Amino acid sequence: MRIALFGDIHANLEALEAVLADATNQGCSEWVCLGDIVGYNANPAECLEQVKSMACPVVKGNHDEDASGDHSLETMNPTAATALEWTREQLTGDQQEWLRSLRMVRQVHSFTAVHSTLDQPQAWNYVTNKFDAMSNFSYQFTDVCFHGHTHVPRVFVRGSRVREVAADLVELEEGLKYFINIGSVGQPRDGDPRACYVIYDVAGGMISYRRVEYDRATTQRKIMDAGLPAILAERLTDGR
Ligand code: ZN
DSSP: OEEEEEOOOTTOHHHHHHHHHHHHHTTOOEEEEOSOOSSSSSOHHHHHHHHHHTTOOBBOOHHHHHHTOOSOOTTSOHHHHHHHHHHHHHSOHHHHHHHHTOBSEEEETTEEEESSOSSSGGGOOOOOSHHHHHHHHTTOOSSEEEEOSSSSOEEEEESSSEEEEOSSOEEOOTTOEEEEEOOOSSSOOSSOOSEEEEEEETTTTEEEEEEEOOOHHHHHHHHHHTTOOHHHHHHHHHTO
């Protein structure tokens, strides 16, 4: 069984469609979405309907929460807040209700899925190094947990100590725990502008990253046409 794990789509429909096509070609038969379906880019409703139609496990991201609430976005960075105000206007009541209904943590087969961290999923903490990862591991009761949120692929492993290994091909070893950031479909921030997702080969005990080209020019044109901040289009070129 090959499972595709994808998240931080951020309303980038071209990237989402490219990832789903690639995962199908790669023989994936199951799907898990790690949240932040909306926010930043110009197709929130379309991306939401696509993920919803797949009827797969989905966990809630902070942008999903912010786009489906009516709380003030004042404390947020201005670019993200502008995009979220716009996103709220694009979504129907039913679509916002669907986002509100998403759970923070899901167990799927023998692994766990969360958008940020297991120790305090609702605090939306960012894991950028092994010290941040340590607090997550205290609450991780499965061998493998997938997360997103920073938009940077990273692999943390806990044996006798916690270490970070290359976000590349991971061969799972018995007795170790893995906390794996799957990168971002719609707004990568590791300097590689291609859409990123992960395939978990359950029988083979292997996790691999995939990078997929997509029609970035169309995504960028839609962002500009929608009147969203230009920086949101520009950053897609650099993957930052
Ligand atoms: Zn995100």
